[in-house]
Amino acid sequence: MQHVLSCKRRVIALNKKDLANSNMMNKWLQHFDSCKQDCLPISAHNKNSVKKLLDLVELKLNEAILRHPTLLVMVVGVPNVGKSALINSIHQIASANFPVQEKIKRATVGPLPGVTQDIAGFKIAHQPSIYVLDTPGILVPSIPDIDTGLKLALTGAVKDSVVGEERLAQYLLALLNTRNVPLHWKHLHNKNKDKHGSMSSRNWKLPLRNSDPGRIEDLVTEVQRALVNTYSEFSGNLENENDLETLIEEQFDALQKAFKIPHKASNEAHYMVSKRLLTLFRLGKLGHYILDDVPSTSKTAV
Numbered sequence: 001m002q003h004v005l006s007c008k009r010r011v012i013a014l015n016k017k018d019l020a021n022s023n024m025m026n027k028w029l030q031h032f033d034s035c036k037q038d039c040l041p042i043s044a045h046n047k048n049s050v051k052k053l054l055d056l057v058e059l060k061l062n063e064a065i066l067r068h069p070t071l072l073v074m075v076v077g078v079p080n081v082g083k084s085a086l087i088n089s090i091h092q093i094a095s096a097n098f099p100v101q102e103k104i105k106r107a108t109v110g111p112l113p114g115v116t117q118d119i120a121g122f123k124i125a126h127q128p129s130i131y132v133l134d135t136p137g138i139l140v141p142s143i144p145d146i147d148t149g150l151k152l153a154l155t156g157a158v159k160d161s162v163v164g165e166e167r168l169a170q171y172l173l174a175l176l177n178t179r180n181v182p183l184h185w186k187h188l189h190n191k192n193k194d195k196h197g198s199m200s201s202r203n204w205k206l207p208l209r210n211s212d213p214g215r216i217e218d219l220v221t222e223v224q225r226a227l228v229n230t231y232s233e234f235s236g237n238l239e240n241e242n243d244l245e246t247l248i249e250e251q252f253d254a255l256q257k258a259f260k261i262p263h264k265a266s267n268e269a270h271y272m273v274s275k276r277l278l279t280l281f282r283l284g285k286l287g288h289y290i291l292d293d294v295p296s297t298s299k300t301a302v
Contacts, residue, residue: 009060010038013053015082017041024290031294044085051093053086061130070129079137080156087122087134094124151291156282166267169274172281173227173248178238181287182231185224219259220285223277226254 012032017025025041032039040056042049057073064071075083122132137157143149150171153163160168176182230251236243255273264272280286 009064011053011057011060012037012039013086014039014041015044015086017049018043019284019288021288021290024294027294028290042086044082044089047089047093050086050089054090054093065128068128070131072131072133074133074135076135076138078139078152078157081137083137084134087132090124090132091122154278154281154291160278165274165278166270169252169270169277170248172277173251174244175289175291176227176286177231177244177247182224182228184287186228186232216280216283216285220280222258223255223280223286226258227251230254 014020014025014028020041029039029041038056038060040053042053044050061071061073075087077083122134124130124132139152139157143152149158150163150168152158153160153168154172230247234243234247234250236246238244238247252270252273255277256269259273259276261269261272263269
């Protein structure tokens with residue numbers, strides 16, 4: 001992919017910046033700057049953020065605009081990174097600034113990868129005419145290693161069923177534990193213990209995405225408390241794979257209680273815990289993260 005794009009004018013848009021760790025984001029921006037690569041963190045649903053991206057793209061196209069009456073811009077990336085959401089925001093901005101004669105089409109947006117099935121073109125400007133192509137998500141033919149594949153699946157670039165929800169949840173818990181995230185939560189809970197008091201009893205059977213904010217925050221508190229307690233009581237070595245697996249299994253049991261999942265067969269309970277834990281992570285309720293290390297950096301900030 002890199003060698004194909006290297007000869008093209010390119011701007012890297014780091015979408016979903018509201019879900020990213022700000023310290024790691026700054027390190028990635030410094031990395032791209034050192035590589036002389038234009039890069040901008042954005043939120044595809046924020047018009048001001050997308051406007052900054054368009055301004056940067058226009059700057060990159062200044063010379064080409066003088067030579068060509070029609071320009072084509074492609075939005076390219078792995079599945080489920082918000083390409084179609086970005087296209088729709090660009091459309092809204094363009095419709096307010098340019099006379100678009102044809103009826104505006106909206107790109108299909110969804111929480112799962114693979115929503116965009118074909119290449120769709122959208123005219124966003126006249127004189128010169130500029131078209132934006134919304135393309136299906138693209139993955140390399142073969143993923144180089146298991147860790148990369150799990151990271152892609154954890155972000156939703158690969159359907160959960162391909163890897164397995166339980167395996168993904170185990171990987172997420174391994175990341176949280178080895179990055180000592182429960183230690184940060186323990187500090188927060190101790191600090192705010194007297195302020196919040198005990199949790200109210202709520203109905204947690206509805207899908208998390210359709211839940212009221214108060215219900216989700218209560219649930220997050222219980223999930224964090226479950227992980228903090230099991231982590232604090234853990235006496236093994238996190239660098240030992242068997243010890244880490246033991247801790248994760250204990251955390252699954254604690255999370256089953258936190259999610260108020262009735263006693264079921266182990267496989268079914270683990271599946272339900274996994275689905276709910278992954279949902280909270282992808283909503284940004286378990287914190288802000290960047291999963292990839294900056295090249296040549298040995299440690300990743302939480």
